[in-house]
Amino acid sequence: MHVLQRSIYYLSLWLGIVLFSFILFHAVPTDPARAVLGPNAGEEQVQSLRIRMGLDQPLPKQFTSYLTEVLQFNFGTSFVDNRSVQVEVGQKLKVTLALIAISLVMTLLYVGMTITFEAFNIAIIGRLLDFIWVSLPTMFSGLLIALLSAHYYPFTQFSGSLSRWTDLLFLLPPAFVLALYPMAILSRIIRDEIAKVRHSQFVLAARANGLSKRDVLYQHILRNAMIPMLAALANQIPMLFTSTFIIEIMFSIPGIGSLLISSLLQRDFPMLEGIVILNGLVVILVYMVFELLYPIIDPRIKSSNAE
Amino acid sequence: MSNLLKILQKTNRQQSVEADCSQNLIHIKTKYNSLFFIVAIALLAPLLTACSDTKKENQETSQFVIGIAAEPERLDPLTMKNPKTFILSWQIYEGLLGLDDEGLIAPRLAEKWETEDFKTWTFHLRENVYFQSSEIFDNSENTRKMTAEDALSTYTDYCSADAYSSFLLTDSIKGCADYNAGKADSVEGLQVIDEHTFQITLLKPEPFFLNRLTTAWIAIFPKEARSAAHKESWGLQTAVGTGPYRLESKTDSEIILVRNEKYWDKSRQPAIGKLIFRVIKNNQIRLAELNKGTIDLMVVPNTLFPTILNQDGSVKEEYKKDFQTEVYTTYNSNMIGFNLTSMTDVHLRRAMNYGTNRELIVKKLLFGHADVTGGTVPPGIRGYVPPFKEDALFDPVLAKKELQNSKYDGEEIEMLVHEVANSEQVGEIFQSQMKDLGVNIKLTKMDYNSVIGRMIKGDAPMFGMFFDYVFSSPEPILLNLFTSAKRPVPNFMQYSNVKVDKAIEDLRRIGDSTEANKQCAAIEAEIMEEVPAIFLYREKYLTLYSKKFSGLSINQHGHFQFELVKSVQ
Numbered sequence: 001m002h003v004l005q006r007s008i009y010y011l012s013l014w015l016g017i018v019l020f021s022f023i024l025f026h027a028v029p030t031d032p033a034r035a036v037l038g039p040n041a042g043e044e045q046v047q048s049l050r051i052r053m054g055l056d057q058p059l060p061k062q063f064t065s066y067l068t069e070v071l072q073f074n075f076g077t078s079f080v081d082n083r084s085v086q087v088e089v090g091q092k093l094k095v096t097l098a099l100i101a102i103s104l105v106m107t108l109l110y111v112g113m114t115i116t117f118e119a120f121n122i123a124i125i126g127r128l129l130d131f132i133w134v135s136l137p138t139m140f141s142g143l144l145i146a147l148l149s150a151h152y153y154p155f156t157q158f159s160g161s162l163s164r165w166t167d168l169l170f171l172l173p174p175a176f177v178l179a180l181y182p183m184a185i186l187s188r189i190i191r192d193e194i195a196k197v198r199h200s201q202f203v204l205a206a207r208a209n210g211l212s213k214r215d216v217l218y219q220h221i222l223r224n225a226m227i228p229m230l231a232a233l234a235n236q237i238p239m240l241f242t243s244t245f246i247i248e249i250m251f252s253i254p255g256i257g258s259l260l261i262s263s264l265l266q267r268d269f270p271m272l273e274g275i276v277i278l279n280g281l282v283v284i285l286v287y288m289v290f291e292l293l294y295p296i297i298d299p300r301i302k303s304s305n306a307e
Numbered sequence: 308m309s310n311l312l313k314i315l316q317k318t319n320r321q322q323s324v325e326a327d328c329s330q331n332l333i334h335i336k337t338k339y340n341s342l343f344f345i346v347a348i349a350l351l352a353p354l355l356t357a358c359s360d361t362k363k364e365n366q367e368t369s370q371f372v373i374g375i376a377a378e379p380e381r382l383d384p385l386t387m388k389n390p391k392t393f394i395l396s397w398q399i400y401e402g403l404l405g406l407d408d409e410g411l412i413a414p415r416l417a418e419k420w421e422t423e424d425f426k427t428w429t430f431h432l433r434e435n436v437y438f439q440s441s442e443i444f445d446n447s448e449n450t451r452k453m454t455a456e457d458a459l460s461t462y463t464d465y466c467s468a469d470a471y472s473s474f475l476l477t478d479s480i481k482g483c484a485d486y487n488a489g490k491a492d493s494v495e496g497l498q499v500i501d502e503h504t505f506q507i508t509l510l511k512p513e514p515f516f517l518n519r520l521t522t523a524w525i526a527i528f529p530k531e532a533r534s535a536a537h538k539e540s541w542g543l544q545t546a547v548g549t550g551p552y553r554l555e556s557k558t559d560s561e562i563i564l565v566r567n568e569k570y571w572d573k574s575r576q577p578a579i580g581k582l583i584f585r586v587i588k589n590n591q592i593r594l595a596e597l598n599k600g601t602i603d604l605m606v607v608p609n610t611l612f613p614t615i616l617n618q619d620g621s622v623k624e625e626y627k628k629d630f631q632t633e634v635y636t637t638y639n640s641n642m643i644g645f646n647l648t649s650m651t652d653v654h655l656r657r658a659m660n661y662g663t664n665r666e667l668i669v670k671k672l673l674f675g676h677a678d679v680t681g682g683t684v685p686p687g688i689r690g691y692v693p694p695f696k697e698d699a700l701f702d703p704v705l706a707k708k709e710l711q712n713s714k715y716d717g718e719e720i721e722m723l724v725h726e727v728a729n730s731e732q733v734g735e736i737f738q739s740q741m742k743d744l745g746v747n748i749k750l751t752k753m754d755y756n757s758v759i760g761r762m763i764k765g766d767a768p769m770f771g772m773f774f775d776y777v778f779s780s781p782e783p784i785l786l787n788l789f790t791s792a793k794r795p796v797p798n799f800m801q802y803s804n805v806k807v808d809k810a811i812e813d814l815r816r817i818g819d820s821t822e823a824n825k826q827c828a829a830i831e832a833e834i835m836e837e838v839p840a841i842f843l844y845r846e847k848y849l850t851l852y853s854k855k856f857s858g859l860s861i862n863q864h865g866h867f868q869f870e871l872v873k874s875v876q
Contacts, residue, residue: 029757029760030754030756030757030760031760034756034759034760034763035756035759036471037471038388038471038759039759039762039763039796039797039799040474040787040796040797041471041473041474041796042474042477042796043795043796044488045468045473045477045487045488048468048488048489049468052468080380080386081380081381081383081386081542082381082386083381083543084539092559143589143591146589146592147591147592147595150592150595150596150599151595151599156596156601157560157561157585157601158560158561159558159560159561160558160559160560160561161558249588249589250588250589250592251589252560252586252587252588252589252592253560254378254558254559254560254586258378258559258588262377262378265754265755265756266756267756
């Protein structure tokens with residue numbers, strides 16, 4: 001029942017995204033037909049293209065036919081050069097997801113490092129690093145690392161489609177920039193949670209039973225401290241998508257952010273709608289995965305859902 | 308150390324090391340003797356390094372890497388709209404005609420042409436031209452000869468409503484406008500005479516018709532490209548023309564072109580085997596890559612001028628030492644337009660025109676890398692000499708006088724600026740100059756497409772605009788921008804003058820280009836009496852490229868003739 005309720009919630013959320021993106025892009029005052037044909041085309045030619053694009057139809061009718069297509073997972077073709085929206089967004093999303101995945105791995109490794117610092121009572125190092133990471137604006141850290149990479153990093157060539165193994169190495173510096181903020185936030189959360197749980201009765205009981213400090217940390221405290229961190233991690237995912245837009249431009253990565261900006265400037269409505277809707281779908285799926293993870297880590301959540 | 312020895316011994320037991328130096332293979336086999344192995348490696352190391360260096364060097368000089376600032380568009384000549392794509396598309400595609408280094412018409416796929424009345428033009432196509440090899444051709448050789456049928460199908464496509472460049476032909480070729488509007492199934496004025504003869508009939512005589520065809524937008528491509536089987540991949544994974552290079556692969560990060568071994572012009576057979584276009588969006592990083600040697604050429608954007616140029620516009624010593632420079636200019640024009648239906652006071656327009664210090668704009672913004680202009684027709688286009696004196700363009704005294712004669716009462720005048728071609732920065736300098744004159748300018752920043760939309764609607768009193776002309780003579784420029792019939796597009800200023808309309812129409816009867824240039828200058832002077840726009844400058848572009856190569860030549864259509872580039876070695 002709970003799963004059904006959540007599925008209906010997420011489906012309605014996705015349909016809301018579809019409606020919102022449609023209204024948003026159709027509210028933009030510029031004429032896409034003119035944007036496609038440029039400033040030199042005659043008004044007659046522009047009007048004829050407008051009709052072919054279906055832009056002469058009333059907005060509700062345009063939305064109904066669009067929704068019908070979207071529900072069949074058909075996002076149409078680009079206004080600008082007739083590329084298939086699914087194919088284009090799919091390719092770009094793959095690159096962006098790879099970038100986000102690498103940055104998440106980096107974030108988790110860093111969080112692991114923070115926990116180790118806690119275990120060895122040297123949390124001050126983690127706090128200092130967190131302070132540095134959180135103080136660096138993405139624009140600054142991105143530009144700095146991009147310039148350093150251009151000078152000293154050997155893997156500066158990207159095939160554009162993750163077809164070479166060096167492409168993953170190319171993504172390391174931008175993924176690091178992307179990971180800086182989540183690293184600082186998540187490590188701070190895990191540190192605070194550990195401190196909070198450390199004073200619980202069961203921790204005292206475990207210590208009284210003769211378990212070492214490290215055993216208590218790894219076996220008891222961490223499991224309880226994990227839920228808030230997972231929730232925070234889930235909240236970071238949409239932020240990571242937003243941050244990639246800047247980072248992709250800085251590092252010349254042909255991901256979804258670059259596509260969004262070029263499509264926006266060209267008034268390529270089908271592409272823009274496809275990006276927002278498919279991006280929204282990915283974020284919703286990520287949330288769903290995290291919701292499934294919570295009861296696995298903490299069975300109390302499962303029983304409260306059942307109630 | 309002991310670990311290192313263990314690794315060496317383990318490697319030693321694996322017994323073989325292969326060193327590949329071009330075709331010479333050296334095999335070394337050793338057994339159980341780590342000392343021998345270490346000595347062998349030590350002896351071979353310089354040899355291996357030398358081999359690898361030679362290989363790297365060969366590779367470096369047999370390929371030329373160009374850093375570009377944005378992902379190129381789909382390489383479909385019908386939908387290409389950004390002249391910045393030409394750096395790439397010129398390598399693959401060719402038209403019937405091109406431009407030589409002096410900006411005069413040069414034969415390309417058409418070997419010769421003739422006309423008796425400037426209305427019917429007959430083109431004799433070369434017989435030895437093959438398309439680049441591609442799977443779109445259904446034969447064992449993966450290629451075929453280009454014929455007049457290809458010219459017919461291509462030109463028909465350019466007349467269609469799908470073609471971005473149709474505006475070049477619709478008001479010129481007979482039946483092109485009807486085909487564009489969907490009123491005809493074919494273009495009446497296009498005809499195949501025989502396998503290698505193609506004829507175009509115009510609506511009216513046009514001695515300057517050939518100057519419409521020299522751009523990369525009107526390139527010939529095979530009719531198979533439009534077939535259902537290849538439509539999806541055309542311009543993305545496939546692009547086939549007759550140019551010196553053929554497309555090997557294209558992603559949004561990297562485009563690789565390789566030499567077209569069957570290129571028809573043996574005198575221009577490319578010396579460099581491979582061209583790689585790498586997309587590096589950040590200007591600083593592109594420059595860093597050039598310094599590092601991972602790219603061989605970049606066009607310097609204005610934002611890097613303070614880094615690369617001295618105040619007087621010359622290249623700094625450190626860059627001169629490491630790179631060659633090539634300055635080129637296209638047929639472009641940067642201007643501030645008036646909407647003449649709302650900005651009706653000619654004295655106010657003249658005051659603003661005389662009060663604009665173009666030299667200062669060019670110096671501040673472009674470190675002098677532009678020629679100031681008084682009119683829209685680029686100086687030098689087919690030998691054109693503008694009727695304006697550079698030093699008389701800025702006249703603050705006359706500007707004040709004209710302002711006094713105007714009805715201007717101090718109200719704010721809106722000027723639209725956008726993200727293209729320094730529009731915002733030009734607007735800011737112009738605004739301050741107008742403030743000194745006593746005219747209030749309010750800048751509104753919008754994106755380029757929104758500015759175009761408002762210009763066409765006519766609700767923008769003033770707007771910053773940039774033109775990169777694809778025509779190669781003055782007549783079509785004047786015809787498009789200043790005739791009454793072309794309002795509101797591309798006559799954005801809504802300029803209308805019966806006398807000028809007639810004078811431009813009369814250009815159709817002048818076959819001699821020197822005489823036509825004189826007439827165009829007289830027309831331009833007449834137009835500028837009414838100041839429909841303040842024409843500012845014609846931009847020059849600076850290119851930095853590696854000293855490992857020579858011979859780069861760029862013509863006035865922005866055609867980088869990479870086939871002429873050679874390795875210095």
